[in-house]
Amino acid sequence: MTESTTGSTQLRDELAPSWIDEITIESLLHPQDTTTRLREEAPLAWIPALGTWAATSWDLCKEIANDTENFEAVSSPLATRVFGDPNVTSAEGDLHTHLRNAVATPVSARAIRGQIESRMRPTAKGLIEKLRTQGGTAELLVDYFEPISVRSVADSYGFFDVETDTLRRWFHQLKTGSTNMARNPDGSFANPDGFALTDGAREEIREYLEGKAKEDTEDPNNVIARWIHAESTDGQTRSIDALVPSMLIVLLGGLQEPGHALGSTFFGLTTRPEQLQRVIADKTLLPKAISEGLRWMSPLYAGPARAAKHDLVLQGQQIHKGDIMRLVYGSANHDSKYYEHGELYDLDRYAHPHLAFGDGRHSCVGSALGPQIARVGLEELFAAFPNISVDPARPITSAGWPFHGPTALNVLFNDDAR
Amino acid sequence: MPADDTILSMVVSGRRRDGDALVVTLRPVDDRPLPPWEPGAHIDVLITPEITRQYSLCGHPADSATWQIAVKHQPPPRGRGGSDHVHANWEVGTRVEVREPRNNFPVRDADDYLFIAGGIGITALKPMIDSVEAAGKKWSLAYCGRSLSTMALRDELAEYGDRVRFFPSDEQSRVDLGELLDTPVEGRLVYFCGPESLLEAVQERSAAWPPGTLQFERFTPQTHTLDEDAVSFEIELAESGLSLTVPPHKTILEVLEENGVTLLSSCRAGVCGTCETTVLEGIPDHRDSVLTDEERASNETMMVCVSRCIGRRLVLDI
Ligand SMILES: Cc1cc2nc3c(=O)[nH]c(=O)nc-3n(C[C@H](O)[C@H](O)[C@H](O)COP(=O)(O)OP(=O)(O)OC[C@H]3O[C@@H](n4cnc5c(N)ncnc54)[C@H](O)[C@@H]3O)c2cc1C
Ligand code: HEM
Numbered sequence: 001m002t003e004s005t006t007g008s009t010q011l012r013d014e015l016a017p018s019w020i021d022e023i024t025i026e027s028l029l030h031p032q033d034t035t036t037r038l039r040e041e042a043p044l045a046w047i048p049a050l051g052t053w054a055a056t057s058w059d060l061c062k063e064i065a066n067d068t069e070n071f072e073a074v075s076s077p078l079a080t081r082v083f084g085d086p087n088v089t090s091a092e093g094d095l096h097t098h099l100r101n102a103v104a105t106p107v108s109a110r111a112i113r114g115q116i117e118s119r120m121r122p123t124a125k126g127l128i129e130k131l132r133t134q135g136g137t138a139e140l141l142v143d144y145f146e147p148i149s150v151r152s153v154a155d156s157y158g159f160f161d162v163e164t165d166t167l168r169r170w171f172h173q174l175k176t177g178s179t180n181m182a183r184n185p186d187g188s189f190a191n192p193d194g195f196a197l198t199d200g201a202r203e204e205i206r207e208y209l210e211g212k213a214k215e216d217t218e219d220p221n222n223v224i225a226r227w228i229h230a231e232s233t234d235g236q237t238r239s240i241d242a243l244v245p246s247m248l249i250v251l252l253g254g255l256q257e258p259g260h261a262l263g264s265t266f267f268g269l270t271t272r273p274e275q276l277q278r279v280i281a282d283k284t285l286l287p288k289a290i291s292e293g294l295r296w297m298s299p300l301y302a303g304p305a306r307a308a309k310h311d312l313v314l315q316g317q318q319i320h321k322g323d324i325m326r327l328v329y330g331s332a333n334h335d336s337k338y339y340e341h342g343e344l345y346d347l348d349r350y351a352h353p354h355l356a357f358g359d360g361r362h363s364c365v366g367s368a369l370g371p372q373i374a375r376v377g378l379e380e381l382f383a384a385f386p387n388i389s390v391d392p393a394r395p396i397t398s399a400g401w402p403f404h405g406p407t408a409l410n411v412l413f414n415d416d417a418r
Numbered sequence: 419m420p421a422d423d424t425i426l427s428m429v430v431s432g433r434r435r436d437g438d439a440l441v442v443t444l445r446p447v448d449d450r451p452l453p454p455w456e457p458g459a460h461i462d463v464l465i466t467p468e469i470t471r472q473y474s475l476c477g478h479p480a481d482s483a484t485w486q487i488a489v490k491h492q493p494p495p496r497g498r499g500g501s502d503h504v505h506a507n508w509e510v511g512t513r514v515e516v517r518e519p520r521n522n523f524p525v526r527d528a529d530d531y532l533f534i535a536g537g538i539g540i541t542a543l544k545p546m547i548d549s550v551e552a553a554g555k556k557w558s559l560a561y562c563g564r565s566l567s568t569m570a571l572r573d574e575l576a577e578y579g580d581r582v583r584f585f586p587s588d589e590q591s592r593v594d595l596g597e598l599l600d601t602p603v604e605g606r607l608v609y610f611c612g613p614e615s616l617l618e619a620v621q622e623r624s625a626a627w628p629p630g631t632l633q634f635e636r637f638t639p640q641t642h643t644l645d646e647d648a649v650s651f652e653i654e655l656a657e658s659g660l661s662l663t664v665p666p667h668k669t670i671l672e673v674l675e676e677n678g679v680t681l682l683s684s685c686r687a688g689v690c691g692t693c694e695t696t697v698l699e700g701i702p703d704h705r706d707s708v709l710t711d712e713e714r715a716s717n718e719t720m721m722v723c724v725s726r727c728i729g730r731r732l733v734l735d736i
Contacts, residue, residue, distance in 0.1 A: 032629070033629045066707075108691070109684065109690055109691040109692040109694070110691075113682070271524075271526075272524065274454065274456055284675060284680060287675075287683050287684075287686065288672065288675070288686070291685070291686035291687065340522060341522040341523075344522060344524070346521075346522065348520055350667035350668070351667060351668055351669045351672060353686070353687040353688055353705070353723075353724045354686075354687050355687070356685075356687065357685050357687060357689050357690070358689070359689060359707050360707055363689040363707060364685075364689065364690075367684060367685040367687075367689050367690035368684045368685065368690035368691065368692045369684070370684070370685075371683075371684040371685060371686075371690075372682075372684055
């Protein structure tokens with residue numbers, strides 16, 4: 001589908017419907033109406049407010065994610081400032097394989113199997129006991145979904161000695177920096193002080209990893225020590241400093257996204273009370289319910305960025321070398337070409353693979369772990385409180401760009417089950 | 419709970435003409451209680467082995483002994499034969515196979531509802547109207563049609579008095595969409611079902627309403643294979659000896675789960691590798707992005723969440 005630069009091309013400005021110029025970052029916090037219209041009228045569009053292209057259809061997202069000839073991973077100035085570069089999301093080739101292996105091995109499909117019952121479930125059960133002491137109300141994100149996620153992800157990397165509250169603080173500190181988007185006209189960051197918390201967390205995490213690297217290399221759970229001391233077979237240097245940027249991405253995305261996956265699934269089910277009842281009665285429906293939650297409200301809504309490797313023409317539009325393409329997976333997952341009434345949560349939907357974890361060589365390394373955390377979390381929640389319901393005084397809403405999810409999940413339950 | 423794919427054997431237990439539709443009552447052959455449904459739901463009717471069509475359930479959700487559908491006659495060549503077959507051949511006693519209800523048009527909670535029906539679209543709205551009335555909500559209906567004599571379910575609706583207004587176009591009675599829609603009303607949802615031309619007009623007129631307030635369903639024919647390459651095939655499970663059919667719109671994984679075979683799965687999109695399964699016979703149609711080219715070519719394993727079958731049959735080591 002991608003063509004070379006030769007041949008007739010049209011200018012971005014002539015082609016683009018004018019309403020696209022009016023899109024603001026603010027309006028993208030509630031992206032659905034905008035992305036629906038983009039899919040219908042301009043599935044590949046230059047978005048002035050973002051300073052990037054946005055690919056919003058399923059086919060385009062899939063194509064660009066897998067097209068290594070024309071597109072490559074990049075680190076945005078913000079990601080470089082917050083995490084450091086190179087990191088797993090920005091690297092390609094051997095360096096990417098090297099960094100990816102370092103962060104992916106401890107959370108691979110094979111590695112996590114043994115942890116589900118031994119670690120995740122006890123974590124969930126412990127949190128449920130706490131919920132029972134709350135007098136029948138809870139805000140699920142803060143009281144349950146977030147702590148079960150951060151604990152389970154950290155445990156996979158053997159970070160048992162970091163308190164859950166410290167993990168949450170790290171991830172919130174990293175998040176302040178990664179949403180500090182405002183820039184001056186010259187491109188410099190408008191609020192440089194807004195990175196202070198992030199820098200503090202990065203330093204703390206670096207020190208922690210250095211400490212880990214010095215501990216017992218024979219301990220099978222100490223994946224950091226084992227990784228750093230393993231013989232290098234790929235010609236890449238193994239150092240904590242080289243690992244930190246990628247570990248920070250895991251500690252931000254990895255700690256946040258499974259919580260959002262739980263939140264989206266729970267929110268989606270509450271829009272279909274009959275389907276919620278079915279899932280509560282039959283937990284074998286949960287894996288499907290979770291993947292539908294991920295499709296319906298994708299946590300990394302405005303997915304990753306790719307840069308054009310050279311000038312090219314795509315869908316009749318001139319793309320310049322270095323232009324950034326934003327793959328809007330949350331929109332691709334509502335594409336009417338593949339999903340009938342994509343805006344509805346529907347457990348009985350006809351199957352078509354979603355793009356909530358992206359695709360290709362950069363697809364999410366937590367795609368095996370994340371849904372298991374969500375499954376165990378919801379299994380325990382529904383078993384403990386089968387009559388759980390949304391607090392009618394505080395209905396659920398969602399927001400966010402590039403991360404999207406419910407803003408709060410205030411629920412009521414009674415614990416007769418005890 | 420069985421999945422939507424379960425086929426139910428029904429028998430026509432009543433039929434009457436109502437406007438240009440045939441209102442048909444279906445009862446299960448075994449007289450067991452029917453699965454529950456909510457207003458807005460429709461069923462697939464397997465009219466002939468080649469023709470499957472969708473019909474909205476237009477009776478009462480509380481009735482678990484029978485279902486009602488109203489089928490408008492679309493004579494060929496305009497229609498492709500589904501409704502024609504129903505009108506020509508269905509008698510009391512005719513056996514009919516249907517799938518379980520699906521709902522793409524659920525009623526959301528609101529203080530106040532405006533319903534707009536065009537022609538046979540009334541079938542999807544009628545149970546919604548009954549349910550919001552029962553819940554004591556505010557509502558009104560504008561029902562447009564060619565002429566009063568063609569408009570189905572008119573008698574039942576007339577009982578609701580002046581909350582229902584009929585607009586038969588042959589009597590020069592045209593609905594004033596401007597009056598209905600020009601001023602958005604806070605807390606009101608608009609539910610529409612009817613022909614494409616009217617839908618466009620309604621969408622245009624309701625541009626000023628907050629996003630999400632206009633809800634609608636199209637009755638345009640639907641083939642159900644959004645993925646045109648998908649076809650059905652058989653899987654045989656070596657351990658249990660089970661033999662199962664995977665229909666075009668389901669994955670192997672879903673069919674396994676529905677038959678009580680549980681397999682760990684995570685992403686269900688072909689990227690994580692959790693559901694990797696050993697293939698003993700047959701050639702998988704690999705659609706994942708986990709396996710390497712060599713692994714694919716060897717056809718030793720497959721990701722059952724997305725991959726399918728080249729040919730008619732696979733034997734899996736589960
Ligand atoms: C969710 C849902 C609920 C429905 N509920 C009802 C109901 O309650 N009552 C009812 O009578 N009908 C309902 N329908 C429509 C119904 O399923 C059939 O389409 C209808 O009965 C006509 O079937 P047919 O085979 O006679 O004609 P079809 O071949 O299905 O043709 C029907 C109309 O579609 C046009 N058409 C034919 N082929 C195409 C095509 N490929 N693309 C676009 N247009 C085409 C024809 O010109 C004709 O106007 C519903 C449809 C859906 C999707
Ligand atoms: C369950 C919720 C999660 C969702 C929805 C999610 C989503 C995503 C998406 C969309 C991408 C980009 C894919 C692409 O470029 O095409 C990604 C990348 C990534 N994710 Fe996740 N993620 C989740 C959980 C996790 C977890 C639990 C971890 C870590 C343990 C993690 C670590 C990463 C890393 C390291 C990358 C970069 C991979 C690379 O560029 O090679 N994610 N994720």
